[in-house]
């Protein structure tokens with residue numbers, strides 16, 4: 001299989017999950033980074049899309065995850081799709097995206113999310129919630145969903161280029177079906193089956 005086929009398989013599984021889901025958020029995934037103190041660090045983010053074989057996530061670039069990715073570009077993205085009982089583990093290299101797609105990702109978000117990105121300095125100490133909500137209300141005055149909100153400099157997106165992708169289909173018998181795809185030194189993708 002080449003990477004295009006592997007991404008098609010990912011999209012196929014994602015689609016199956018979307019079609020059968022009872023819960024929202026099949027795009028939620030756990031983004032793991034290498035912490036500046038050496039501890040692994042993980043948080044949920046939303047997959048924006050898969051573009052040119054890369055997994056796109058977005059958010060504040062100056063928060064903890066941003067500092068960690070700047071120091072170590074190696075990251076992991078992990079999905080659990082409960083309806084179809086599948087886990088997907090992706091390891092790859094994250095690079096900050098440039099260009100107008102980043103504005104598009106920002107503008108696709110609802111008005112409230114965009115305003116929070118402007119008024120909140122993600123991850124910094126919160127001294128006074130009222131002050132923050134007042135800033136939000138002031139900013140929101142007179143705006144509606146179609147209003148333009150300038151994208152903050154520190155809001156952006158990462159493109160994660162995979163080097164390893166594992167699909168696991170959970171089995172009650174614990175004989176989980178595991179397929180690991182990895183890129184070798186010649187940039188060829190190989191598949192191996194793993195014991196459960």
Ligand SMILES: Cc1cc2nc3c(=O)[nH]c(=O)nc-3n(C[C@H](O)[C@H](O)[C@H](O)COP(=O)(O)O)c2cc1C
Pocket residue numbers: 025028043044045046047057058059060063064065066122123
């Ligand atoms: C379901 C879910 C989706 C989230 N999506 C995003 C996201 O797309 N981008 C983002 O920056 N934070 C997202 N968050 C918030 C992050 O989990 C995290 O709190 C935030 O990014 C700050 O992380 P950091 O301090 O490591 O930078 C999401 C949280 C949840 C629970």
